[in-house]
Amino acid sequence: MESISRRKFISGYAAATGAILISPYLSDCSQFRRDMKTKYFESEFGIDQTLCRKLLETALSRGGDFADLYFEHTTTNSLGLEDGKVNLANGNIKLGVGIRTVKGNQVGYGFTQILTGESMESAARTASSLVNTSASPVSGNFSHPDLMNYYPTDPLSMEFPVPSKIPMMQDLNDACFGLSRYVQKATVSFMDEIKHIMIVTSDGNMVEDVLPMNYLSASAIGEKDGRTERAGWNIGGRRDFSYYDDSVIKEISGKVISDLSKNFDAIQPPAGEMPVVLGPGVTGILLHEAIGHGMEADFNHKSVSIYSDMLGKKVAESFVTIIDDGTMDGYSGSLNVDDEGTHGQKTILVEDGILVSYMHDRISANHYNVKPTGNGRRESYEHIPYPRMRNTYMMPGEASSEDVIKNIRHGVYVENVGNGQVYVGQGDFSFYVPQGYLIEEGQLTAPIKDFNIMGNGPKMLENITLVANDLVMDNGGTGYCGKESQRVKVGFGLPTCQVKSLTVGGTKKTGGLS
């Protein structure tokens, strides 16, 4: 097989390194979009159908249900501001192919960073080593399906030039200091990434996509009356540079300073079981942990999820509908196509309180004899795909946000959520709350912070007693999900929502349930 020419590698890397700080390669942006959407890997690295078919034949040379190739070329760039200066740049280039052979729920996998015929053949042989039967066929023709576009990026704004990024980051830094005299330190970072992928399957699918991902974030440390506190916020998604205008700087800095100010006045959070109200937006992490992971189909077909016997059953009140959606313009979890070649789509998990679907990749879909739901995702070519969430949210209800709070005598209100975790078998989950409020006699009162909330997924679903009409999707860009030692970008959303009882992990013991 033909090695990739020197010119092609230089071309690829010149583009990549250029994009680290400035992207001269991208100056002809219309060309960029056209080339990157179709035949990028053929034009830049000589990866054509003949080569792909040969690799797939090797991957299936000892048998298997199917095989696929996942080509990736990603450039990631980040800039950091500390102590008033944009003084750190990080860049990373990923280039390689992952080759998978699948037999039932068994996976053989090899990957290589060197896109030469010899190296890729070796990876394909590694993948094939899983099985030892007679060869399986590869499709004679590859189709090139058209994709919908869920990334609202203007080709003319795909560049992220440093001369523009530096003043933007400086403006955000200045805004943080300008909004509060208590700010002692601020840090700002900007990350932008362009990921080219091509998926080729043995059953005849050949699809390419270009995924943008970027975010702007800031954090501030403040001192007031001898108390030091910290707050941070970020905005991002699958956007272009035009998205990061003054309103974004204003929103981030405003949120950072608002949270910092609240933290100065925060009191000890309570400990014990009590009603919890989740405010709208990023609190959707609750769904991700409490419900989402347990509904990823790989856990269910192995019977290790608490939800594995609940398909078709009532799991919540009829006003609860939960969706995992890859088709929302610009959000971090949106996908034109998943990492197995399945088109981006929207999957209803819980409809009117009934568990109606798990999230599937190809392996689990085959097990359950259903179509894949577009949830087959992986961190990179180095990783095996699994069912993963995209943007997970709950549909709005009919109550007002005031209604959701007013009947609680003593509880907590969750404003922000930092991180979470779940044990899918037990269904026990946690999420960490950097900002919230006490609820006393139906009113939000003192700010509280830095407490964990514990619960159990199915019990929590049953205990959702009110849902407001104010669904907010979080527009952050730093959120990711970890599973099988892989990170993928995800999104969250939630309307204001009341849960009858959860364990609040504060330090101040209080009374029992309201």
Add this chain to the structure above:
Amino acid sequence: MNQDMKDLIKWVVQTAQDNGSSQSAAQLYKTREVNIRYRESKPEIVKEATKQGLILEIYCDGKFSVQSIPDLRKSVLGDFIKEQIRNTLYLEEDPFRSLPDPEYYSGRAMVDLQKADPDYADFSIEQRHQKVSEMETACLEKGSDSFLSVQAEMIDTYGESMSLTSNGFEGEDEGTSYSVYTEITIRDEGARKPNGYFGGSARRLAGLPDHQDMAERTSKDALDQLGAGKIPTERLPVIIQNNSSPRIFSGFLSAMFGGNLQQKRSFLLDKKDQKVGSDLFTLMDDPLLVKGLASRLYDGDGFPCKTRSMIQNGILNEYYIDWYYSRKMDLEPSTGGPSNLIMPHGKRSVRDIMKDLGRGILITSFIGGNSNSTTGDFSIGIMGQLFDRGEIVQAISEMNIADNHLLLWHKLIETANDPWKYGSFSLPSMVFDNIMVAGT
């Protein structure tokens, strides 16, 4: 690294200098990784790959960038280096960005840390399959009707690297590691399916836990969770099991880093030489531990490594301060981050401690939670057992502990005789008094 790689890294640094970099540092690395997982008595995952790459730091008169690239051909790297230098010049100047003063490079220990398993190359794919299969079989043999799923997995890695700077630092490193993991999921009342697990890592195969021991501990971890529930919120003594001890300590550790100190994100700011815990709170950082998982002769700045007393009888002796933050804070650098962390262990077993402790919680694992490095506040979900005078009363779930690190370590009242052997943090089970445990 072979001679070609040595020649290449010299060429990289020289090319950077020739193209306008005032200083540069390069690292070349190669790794091989094999991952095998068994489930239902057959391989579920077989994965194998090699990786390589260059990490290049460019300093242009106070302007700094670091970039990585997987392709090591000179024809590609030449353009990569020029582009990186050109782009570094867009950044703002920071007078503290530079390579260390070369005098800090001297004094490297002349010891063999035995990080690489000499038998690694002879460990065949078939032998790997056999080992993982035996791990799974040992778990299955513990089986009861309540077992729903059994899984066994091993990931082994061989890595080598070479580092070179334009001001005279040279270093080479080589190592192997093996990580094993078993998991058993069982059926409980209702829909609950508790899963027990056990895992560990070592530099050599012989250092890994025994199959039978893994199976016993995995099975016990799962069965111990049957019937788990909440107990009332109250202050109790807690024992944090040895394999979970690093998780609670990590919240304290993050406040010891120079970056957090300089940025005022550390609750340990101005706490050096002060009492931050009980007399039992002692911690050594030992990068020269033979076969240690985090052993090293030099750190990320190229500084020679030495054993450090980070905390002694509750007194905070040292921070982790790298070259960059040492210059920003006008302090002497120590080292940028931890290596092997060792806490002296006590004399009694956890079981014996439980007998004398009255009513308390044995924490076997944590779930979620976080720690605020600025204030020291933390709140973490827990799983484990409620005990009373040595007897297990019930398994607990959906519960939480919360405190502040500046208070917590003063409540350390005993350490058990069981330092964790299968990770770079060798901490024993730790006993803390008077901790807020949130439940019903």
